[in-house]
Amino acid sequence: MNAFLEVRDLRKTFGGLTAVDDVSFKLEKGQILGLVGPNGSGKSTMLNLLSGVYAADGGSVSLNGRSLAGLAPNAIASAGLARTFQNLQIFHGLSVGENVSVGRSCRMRSSVLGSVFGTSFARREEADARDQAFSLLSLVGLERYLDEPPSSLSYGQRRLLELARALASSPSVLMLDEPCAGLSQGEADELAVLIRRLGESGIGVIVIEHNMRFVMGLVDHIVALNFGRKIAEGDPRSIRENEAVIAAYLGRKRHAAH
Amino acid sequence: MVPPRKSARSRLLRLIAPVGLLAILIALPLALKNNYQLGIAHQALIFIILAVGYDVLLGFTGLLSFGHIGLFAIGAYTSALLVMSTGAPFLIGLMGAAVLTGFVGFLISIPALRIKGHYLTLLTLALGEVIRLVLRSMEWLTHGSSGLSGIPRPEILGFSFRQALPLYYLLLLFAVLTVVFVWRLKASRFGRAFMAIRDAEIGAEVCGVNTSKMKMMAFAISAIIAGVAGSLYAHTMRFISPEFFSLGLTIILLAMVLVGGRGTILGPAIGAALLIALPEVLRFVKEYYLLVFGIAIWLCVILLPDGLAGLGRRLLKRVGLAA
Numbered sequence: 001m002n003a004f005l006e007v008r009d010l011r012k013t014f015g016g017l018t019a020v021d022d023v024s025f026k027l028e029k030g031q032i033l034g035l036v037g038p039n040g041s042g043k044s045t046m047l048n049l050l051s052g053v054y055a056a057d058g059g060s061v062s063l064n065g066r067s068l069a070g071l072a073p074n075a076i077a078s079a080g081l082a083r084t085f086q087n088l089q090i091f092h093g094l095s096v097g098e099n100v101s102v103g104r105s106c107r108m109r110s111s112v113l114g115s116v117f118g119t120s121f122a123r124r125e126e127a128d129a130r131d132q133a134f135s136l137l138s139l140v141g142l143e144r145y146l147d148e149p150p151s152s153l154s155y156g157q158r159r160l161l162e163l164a165r166a167l168a169s170s171p172s173v174l175m176l177d178e179p180c181a182g183l184s185q186g187e188a189d190e191l192a193v194l195i196r197r198l199g200e201s202g203i204g205v206i207v208i209e210h211n212m213r214f215v216m217g218l219v220d221h222i223v224a225l226n227f228g229r230k231i232a233e234g235d236p237r238s239i240r241e242n243e244a245v246i247a248a249y250l251g252r253k254r255h256a257a258h
Numbered sequence: 259m260v261p262p263r264k265s266a267r268s269r270l271l272r273l274i275a276p277v278g279l280l281a282i283l284i285a286l287p288l289a290l291k292n293n294y295q296l297g298i299a300h301q302a303l304i305f306i307i308l309a310v311g312y313d314v315l316l317g318f319t320g321l322l323s324f325g326h327i328g329l330f331a332i333g334a335y336t337s338a339l340l341v342m343s344t345g346a347p348f349l350i351g352l353m354g355a356a357v358l359t360g361f362v363g364f365l366i367s368i369p370a371l372r373i374k375g376h377y378l379t380l381l382t383l384a385l386g387e388v389i390r391l392v393l394r395s396m397e398w399l400t401h402g403s404s405g406l407s408g409i410p411r412p413e414i415l416g417f418s419f420r421q422a423l424p425l426y427y428l429l430l431l432f433a434v435l436t437v438v439f440v441w442r443l444k445a446s447r448f449g450r451a452f453m454a455i456r457d458a459e460i461g462a463e464v465c466g467v468n469t470s471k472m473k474m475m476a477f478a479i480s481a482i483i484a485g486v487a488g489s490l491y492a493h494t495m496r497f498i499s500p501e502f503f504s505l506g507l508t509i510i511l512l513a514m515v516l517v518g519g520r521g522t523i524l525g526p527a528i529g530a531a532l533l534i535a536l537p538e539v540l541r542f543v544k545e546y547y548l549l550v551f552g553i554a555i556w557l558c559v560i561l562l563p564d565g566l567a568g569l570g571r572r573l574l575k576r577v578g579l580a581a
Contacts, residue, residue, distance in 0.1 A: 074464075074466050089458040089464070090458065091454045105447060106468075108447045112443070116443055
């Protein structure tokens with residue numbers, strides 16, 4: 001089977017620190033992949049590399065056979081990779097619905113003059129954006145906040161807003177950085193159902209999450225990182241029993257797992 | 259699924275302030291006693307255009323440029339020189355001013371893509387001063403510090419705006435067009451992208467906003483509006499000199515947007531009108547004018563962090579009208 005997203009020998013150093021050290025993995029279409037590891041193991045750096053926020057020092061990333069090397073974040077979004085942030089990146093001056101519509105930016109084509117003079121193309125595009133924002137907000141249960149400011153949302157709801165916004169670009173790969181933070185157990189369970197549905201619709205999902213119960217119950221495949229290196233990979237059951245992963249989490253002296 | 263329409267009542271409420279303001283501006287000449295007061299009103303309208311355009315950069319996109327008055331100056335000189343030396347009609351001068359300032363705004367945006375925050379402000383401050391110095395030293399073209407005088411009043415298709423009253427309505431038309439343009443822009447994908455860059459630049463980029471292109475557009479649009487305002491200024495005042503376009507005017511422009519409320523459209527417009535009218539109203543305090551002026555701005559910044567527009571919004575909410 002051809003990999004959908006292929007990460008090969010990806011590397012990033014900050015001064016003397018190697019934050020991501022030759023990590024490779026593949027993500028199939030519709031697969032849900034968990035990226036786990038202790039704090040500082042390089043998970044968020046990995047997401048920043050994939051989304052183009054950081055430039056990699058080595059290795060390659062390709063999506064559907066197309067290389068993403070050296071692309072700006074907006075071009076990567078345009079190529080079909082969307083993400084949410086651990087430290088939220090909400091646009092506070094826009095309404096909740098407009099926040100979602102910004103996520104559609106790379107799919108909109110109307111010109112400045114077209115928008116200002118309200119050509120039929122621009123008007124239709126704008127109406128479609130609002131319709132889409134409403135359906136995506138309904139998907140995460142925030143539709144009644146469409147015209148409200150994001151300040152009326154709770155912390156957990158803002159994470160869901162970021163999820164809706166990421167979906168607005170119709171991505172083929174979605175990356176979620178700690179989506180459960182600030183959610184109750186009930187809300188987290190609903191989110192897991194939603195993420196599974198996204199996977200079934202063919203979107204590849206990468207999830208970083210500390211809530212192990214959430215990860216183990218959700219993902220098909222796990223990549224475990226420690227000190228920037230991939231220390232294990234496999235299905236949730238095998239990872240749970242993996243010596244190197246247990247050692248990394250519990251801080252025991254590392255066994256020769258590989 | 260179909261989203262609910264914004265309620266008719268809330269849309270109506272949003273129109274009250276702009277329509278009321280427009281009605282006042284249309285009727286204003288009736289209340290003005292002489293051509294001198296009408297002249298103040300001319301300046302207020304020109305600065306409304308300039309401040310609303312400046313807000314695209316400062317209020318929407320969050321880019322603090324201190325070079326905006328330089329663009330205003332280029333617009334004024336371009337239009338005046340085109341009309342005076344080639345005998346071109348006013349509208350050609352105006353368009354020439356808009357094209358040239360738009361181009362200069364685009365040029366300024368290139369380094370602005372790499373430089374951020376205070377450094378960008380310093381860079382634009384230097385550019386604004388350079389523009390003023392160049393205008394002063396190119397004597398063969400601009401008559402240096404003695405300035406250009408005898409600039410003709412606008413004439414469009416044979417209709418002359420030499421008289422103060424028709425000129426007032428011509429300027430009002432341009433001000434309304436600018437406000438409508440910026441208002442439509444704000445509601446479009448471009449306005450959303452500008453504000454997304456202001457609120458969370460990395461978030462905007464990852465959402466697919468081409469931040470470089472959008473910043474360039476904000477610079478260029480804001481510059482084109484400054485060029486139009488500059489052209490109108492030259493043909494209204496009939497005299498321009500480099501000293502008028504000083505750093506002090508940059509600060510006043512900034513104050514107009516901040517006092518009015520940045521990121522709103524009516525705010526900077528009201529701020530501009532206020533800051534032009536204030537010196538006239540404060541004439542009785544004579545030499546203490548700057549002191550009173552300073553204290554007024556200081557109070558505004560402390561008491562009205564969101565400017566006058568923010569105050570209006572809060573009052574509406576207080577009486578339970580705002581949606």
